[in-house]
Amino acid sequence: MPLPQTEMPGRLQAYFSERGIRMTQQRRAILRVMETASKHLDAAQLLRKAKKLDPQVDRSTVYRTLRLLKRQGLIDELDLMHLNGEKHYYERKLNRDHIHMACLRCGKIMEFVSDVFDALKGEVERDCRFHIVVSRLEIGGYCAACSK
Amino acid sequence: MPLPQTEMPGRLQAYFSERGIRMTQQRRAILRVMETASKHLDAAQLLRKAKKLDPQVDRSTVYRTLRLLKRQGLIDELDLMHLNGEKHYYERKLNRDHIHMACLRCGKIMEFVSDVFDALKGEVERDCRFHIVVSRLEIGGYCAACSK
DNA sequence: TTGCTAGTTGCAATTCAGTCGCATCTGTAT
DNA sequence: ATACAGATGCGACTGAATTGCAACTAGCAA
Incomplete structure (x- = not known):
């Protein structure tokens, strides 16, 4: 492949x-x-x-x-x-946009691909008649290990 | 009210x-x-x-x-x-998170509240077992007026 | 009210990421 | 091979944000 x-x-x-x-x-x-x-x-x-x-x-x-x-x-x-x-x-920009999550405690960076994210961007383009060129979703919080 | x-x-x-x-x-x-x-x-x-x-x-x-x-x-x-x-x-952080859209041509900043955005954050918390403290979605592109 | 002290402030110096002007150099089309 | 638009290196510069420290003050306890 x-x-x-x-x-x-x-x-x-x-x-x-x-x-x-x-x-x-x-x-x-x-x-x-x-x-x-x-x-x-x-x-x-x-x-x-x-x-x-x-x-x-x-x-x-x-x-x-x-x-x-x-x-x-x-x-x-x-x-x-x-x-x-x-x-x-x-x-590098890859085929599919992804979300970045940063753990505020251990500093680990995680990525997450989601259909919901794509749907959200579609909603913005449609409802706001906004032509998206670049988007960035960054989330801060605590990862599974650090949440305990 | x-x-x-x-x-x-x-x-x-x-x-x-x-x-x-x-x-x-x-x-x-x-x-x-x-x-x-x-x-x-x-x-x-x-x-x-x-x-x-x-x-x-x-x-x-x-x-x-x-x-x-x-x-x-x-x-x-x-x-x-x-x-x-x-x-x-x-x-100020208000009750409901919102998305920021910035027009790359005219510089206008728009805001957008979306259930899909909330759903996306829910998905991240659930699927990644990640406890979200702060999130930021910023989008660059062209607003309706500038897209024409 | 007074005095105490941990927390806050102003100031100037500093850090640090990123930009710029310009003389020089180089990739590419001819 | 040549020309030249575009790219580079260098050092100086910018502008946002931070820091060290002495002086100040909010809030508490007596």
Whole structure:
């Protein structure tokens, strides 16, 4: 069974060339990190990992590339309930939107996919005649283990 | 018909005294602004308005009071899709959670209350055994007028 | 009323994420 | 190979938010 397209390695780079967006050494490194990251990198972590692939990568290039990826709708920006300061976290946008839950006690981040969430977005589009481009549902609280 | 408790003027101050939280001149000014604000103040706006009631109010007191209000679950923190920079916005937590929609073109902020949203949170609590303390759904896109 | 003290405040310095201007460099179309 | 639009690195900068500390004060107890 093939992976969904958006999970294929190299998908971000492919997107760039399809759209005629210039591919540079630095972007290659940054995209590779985004593609292979397990989850939720902040800009500083992304910079550190990208530097390992290409020591030339600069902080401002990371931010500029993140802005580009956001504008292309290829990544989502999260703040994970500001559990660790004001910085933002990034993850590849996959096929299906999901909810993020952050445990206020242990700091664990959980994800949850739900038809009800999709239905809610449909309701907003219909009832409010609002065309959704990006949505973010973040929940803070206590996970099963920490609730006891 | 009486207003719901959380919309009664003085409710925040009442909460403070009930909990034995010390009431100061400065806090009184800040709480009054939060209570009477129509919507979505950022910290700088809140400071400006509070200074009009009590010129003594300092920026750090505003931030410290906001932190206190957040911890008490009396206000919600939003970023409104970063339409205007990285600052945060605050609003009193009312009886019913609502969704925030931000138009990426005209900047209008809309709110939407939905049973489906409540159902979704119920689903998260049940299926993930996650005890929700705070939740935030922010949507970016195009409003009816700007979609045309 | 007075005095006590834990909690609060103002201030200035600081942190920290993110942005910008500009000279230089490079990917890509020709 | 060449040209040039677009991308980069660097350091300075911005703006939101935090902090350390001395001075102040709300609220309580006597």
